[in-house]
Amino acid sequence: MATEKITFHQSAYSIVLFCFGSSVIIGISSSANQDGWISIILATICIIPVFLMHARIIKLFPEKNYFEIIETVLGKKIGKIITALMLWYSVHLAALVLCNFGEFIQVFDMPETPKLSITILMILTTVYLARSGMRSIGKWSVVGICFLLFVVLFTFATSVHQMHFENLLPVMEASPSQILKSSFEIFTFPYGESVIFLCVADSFHKKDNPYRVFFLALAIVLPVFLTVFIRNLALLGLPMINASYFPSYIAVRIIEIGDFFARIESSISSNFILAGIVKIAICLLAASKGIVSLFGLQNNRVFIMPVGMLALALSSILYTSTMEMFIFLDYYMYYALPFQIIIPLGVWIVAEFKRRKKGQMINTPEDASL
Amino acid sequence: MFFKKPRERKIQNLEKQVEHWNTSLDDLKIKSSLDENITIIKKLFENMDMMRYKTIQMKGKSEKRYFLAFCDGVVDSEIINTHIVKPLMTLTPTGGDSLLEALLSSVVQVGESKIVDNFKNVVENVTYGDTILFAEGCNQAAILNTKHFALRSISEPDNEKILGGPREGFTESLTQNLSQIIRRLRTHEFKTKFITLGRITQTSICLCYIDSVVDKGVLQELFRRLEQIDIDGVLEENYISENIRDNRYSTFRTTGYTERPDVVVGKLLEGRIAMLVDGSPLVFTAPYFFIENFQSNEDYYYSFYYTSFSRFLRICAFFLTVAVPGFYLAVVAFHQEMLPVQLLMKLALERQSVPLPAAIEAVIMLLVFDILRETGMRMPSNVGHALSIVGALVIGQSAVEASLVAAPMIIVVAATGITGLLIPKLNAPIIFWRILILLMSATFGFYGLTIGLSLLFIHMSNLTSFGVEQLSLPGSFQFQNIKDIFIRAPWFKMVERPRSLTRNRVRQSGGEVRQSGGDERG
Amino acid sequence: MLIGIVLFLFLAVILYDYNVYLNKVRVQEKVVYYSLMLISLCILLLQNANVSIPSPAEAIINALRALPGIQ
Incomplete structure (x- = not known):
């Protein structure tokens, strides 16, 4: 069935919202304490080659999604194994975001509501969005990015008078190895998860330059991350950030606007919903395309609902408490490494190798055979 | 013999x-x-x-x-x-x-x-x-x-009144309606195709379009769908349009209707197709954008500052009427900390004496408002006086004084109702989505409100009108694509027709009309 | 009560999907669809009936700890 195309700006904005998915609420974790902004910048520099690699893969196989590329390049047997791995990763990622979200809403908004009803509502909305196709996700991203930027700037601007910028000092107090470790964490979560975008890359127009899409996304993500981090640090101070699970929420809680308005933290939970829905929807779309590729089927719309239910089931058994969720985050970078770097690297190297041998673009499995 | x-x-x-x-x-x-x-x-x-x-x-x-x-x-x-x-x-x-x-x-x-x-x-x-x-x-x-029947005289339609401008409206005769359109389009490119629908009524339907501007794909699709209709009688355009629309179960309309000839000609000039039905003054237009729910013909007859503001008011009215009851409930029931302290104390005082929970109160008051509105439409005019007394005094004043309903709730419901009356074309989706968002906010607070508004947005982004997307958000800001959406750009900036409707985009030359004596003034 | 919500959800979802998608797809797709729904239904029902299901997160953490260099 024909895949829907999204425009250049829509694809860039959906990548931005995808990167924001969980980190706008969980905060950009840093074991580098107040030098987190250095590790954010370092992580952004490190992700540039990875984005270049992703864009190159997209450019080599225009209008194909990741699973088709894997099968084309690596052959049927290995391709199916790698497809199954990527499929598991997408479902797990969807379940992770759902879990983050459920914990957040339950802890702060509705402690007595069972987590299941919150996550059911979320997954149903997300399945509705994913079923409407990439076209709707593109439109949602356009609205979401305006809203997101507005909320971030608004909270920053209204809290300037309460900020203590001396919380950012001393600079470089953390040792370089700590900063490097922290930047590695930020690299895998959230930047590295954009490997999922390769799975839905058949929605990019052929004429859109994928390099420019990724770099536009990066150009928007970096300032916003820095703004959020500096805002949290300046408002709360280091000990509070280390002690709280959701620093953005606590930071916005103390903002006072004028004399009469305070406690506006519920508005940034809507921020999370907007970004989180996009992230889960893209993961669901990627997973349903993976199923289609794995079993050799055709219609990928019909699998979005069962994959959503699977993510729902997974999210209810993954963790038993919020603390377990944050412990897993410490191990996440090692677990995600093969999916985010090793597999795309392998695919890219083999694709370039085969292209050099053949001397032209590879489009079908026949072309790829040596 | x-x-x-x-x-x-x-x-x-x-x-x-x-x-x-x-x-x-x-x-x-x-x-x-x-x-x-x-x-x-x-x-x-x-x-x-x-x-x-x-x-x-x-x-x-x-x-x-x-x-x-x-x-x-x-x-x-x-x-x-x-x-x-x-x-x-x-x-x-x-x-x-x-x-x-x-x-x-x-x-x-x-x-x-x-x-x-x-x-x-x-x-x-x-x-x-x-x-x-x-x-x-x-x-x-x-x-x-030898036709000669008694017809209604041409008068301004009641639902589409404007302050100043043409006051003609359609009547029930197909030829009379067509005469009002053809007088405004003195070109051979204006085509009218007649077809007959309805087995028993054999109603004449006329499809009008301007040949050089219309999208032939949409035209063919419209003809193809009309051929498949097999119904016993067609009295009005809604009989047809509900059969042939995209997204048939959606509360939003994906085809337009109007009773004024100047509106129809304006839409034809942009590349749309109009369908006139004999026996009804309502004219069907396709394709239909979402923003057309908020556009009115008098936007183009008055100053662009004033009409941009009116259009902005109408768009805000839609979101207000859908979200305000839900927002009020979410704040009052779940997130009381958001209100300033004085307001919170006043609200708490009012709410203390009321027996019902806020959600049920909101639903009842919205129902009462809808009943009053519907009664106002149906009753004979000489009873109108009694109705306003009943509405204002009994329901508003007495119910609040008897502490059956909290006063802030009356204010919220009145605001919702009045903003809802601002956009008559969207009265169907407003009723449905308002209740849905109200129920979700009552159950889940701000989370429910956001989820409800998200569902509304996803639904709106799914709508298509004969293949053309109703809500088009490409992300890139080109002025010619957004010049008529949130604002009404002045006529000298209206250089191109909408991109989704036609390929023949150039409408006017785009150069400014230079005023004489400009060189001396420098 | 949560078991009731889960059952109601799955019933509603399958009924809705039946009209929209399931009578237009091939047999293999139906098989995959129903098997995935069955797996998730079982997991959710067991979880809400207070049967402890081993979490993949634990397995991943244990596997990672077994590798050298990660604590």
Whole structure:
């Protein structure tokens, strides 16, 4: 069935919202304490080659999604194994975001509501969005990015008078190895998860330059991350950030606007919903395309609902408490490494190798055979 | 005597055949014998006492017999008496290949006429005000235009009133409506195609478009869908549009309707297709964008500052009316910390004495508001005074004083209701989505409100109108694509037509009209 | 009560999907669809009936701890 195309700006904005998915609420974790902004910048520099690699893969196989590329390049047997791995990763990622979200809403908004009803509502909305196709996700991203930027700037601007910028000092107090470790964490979560975008890359127009899409996304993500981090640090101070699970929420809680308005933290939970829905929807779309590729089927719309239910089931058994969720985050970078770097690297190297041998673009499995 | 029996049998056979053919008249051809035709017509219109028949027999060398059939009430008797019956009785037909053609060209003094050969056309036309002329020996009949029915005079439609500008509105006659449109489009590119829909009503439908601007793909799709309609009667454009729309179960309309000719011509000029239905003043337009719910024709007649502000008000009104009850409930029931302290204390004081929970109170008050609104539409005008007293005093004042309803709730419901009346075209989705978002906020607070608004947005982004997306958000800001959405750009900036409607985009040259004397002023 | 919500959810979802998608797809797709729904239904029902299901997160953490260099 024909895949829907999204425009250049829509694809860039959906990548931005995808990167924001969980980190706008969980905060950009840093074991580098107040030098987190250095590790954010370092992580952004490190992700540039990875984005270049992703864009190159997209450019080599225009209008194909990741699973088709894997099968084309690596052959049927290995391709199916790698497809199954990527499929598991997408479902797990969807379940992770759902879990983050459920914990957040339950802890702060509705402690007595069972987590299941919150996550059911979320997954149903997300399945509705994913079923409407990439076209709707593109439109949602356009609205979401305006809203997101507005909320971030608004909270920053209204809290300037309460900020203590001396919380950012001393600079470089953390040792370089700590900063490097922290930047590695930020690299895998959230930047590295954009490997999922390769799975839905058949929605990019052929004429859109994928390099420019990724770099536009990066150009928007970096300032916003820095703004959020500096805002949290300046408002709360280091000990509070280390002690709280959701620093953005606590930071916005103390903002006072004028004399009469305070406690506006519920508005940034809507921020999370907007970004989180996009992230889960893209993961669901990627997973349903993976199923289609794995079993050799055709219609990928019909699998979005069962994959959503699977993510729902997974999210209810993954963790038993919020603390377990944050412990897993410490191990996440090692677990995600093969999916985010090793597999795309392998695919890219083999694709370039085969292209050099053949001397032209590879489009079908026949072309790829040596 | 000896020859009548077979003739009587033949007549009986014919009557039986007509009964059999009553369901499909296509195969019933006009016979050569005038007596057979008379029998068939009288049998078809057996209990229809409005039909009038006249047999004319000329004495003279060639004894020609003619038979006229028409329906009383829809014909102009003056024309029939003076210009059909009198010449038939006095003049002799000359020229022409057949008798009927000779009659039409030299005897009958009617400007519009045509010749048909089956009874289906006869039946369709005689009920619409035409006179049918049968002649002895001809297996065809002539249809003469003698239409004359009483029509409503042209007046401004009640739902689309404007302050200043054209005040014409459509009426129930297809030709009169078309005349209002064609006077405004003096070009050969304006095409009108007639089709007939409805098995029993045989309603005439006219599809209008401007050939050089319209998207031919949408036109073909519209024709294809209209061909598939098989319905017994079409009284109004909604009968058709609900059958052929995309997204049939959605509360939002994906085709437009209007009662004003200037609106229709404006839409035709942008590349849309209009469909007029005989018997109804509402005209259907396709494709339809979401923003057209908020556009009004007077936006283009007044200052662009004022109308941009009005349009912005209407768009805000939509979101307010859908979200305000939910927002109020979420804040009051879940997130009281968001309110400033003084407001919170006042609200708490008011709410303390009210027995019902806020959600049920909100639903009841919204229902009451809708009942009042609906009553205002249906009741006779001399009871209006009593209604406003009931509404304001009893429900508003007394209910609050008796502490059945909290005063802030009345304010919220009034705000919701009034903003809802600002956009009449969206009254269907507003009712549905307002209740849905209210229930979700009542259950889940701000989370529910956001999820409800997200569902609304996803639903809106799914809507298509004949293949064209209703809500188009490409992300890149090109002025020519957004010049007419949130603001109304001045006319000298309206250089191009909407991108999704047509390829032929250039509307005006785009250069500014230079004022004289500009060089001296520098 | 949560078991009731889960059952109601799955019933509603399958009924809705039946009209929209399931009578237009091939047999293999139906098989995959129903098997995935069955797996998730079982997991959710067991979880809400207080049967402890081993979490993949634990397995991943244990597997990672077994590798050298990660604590």
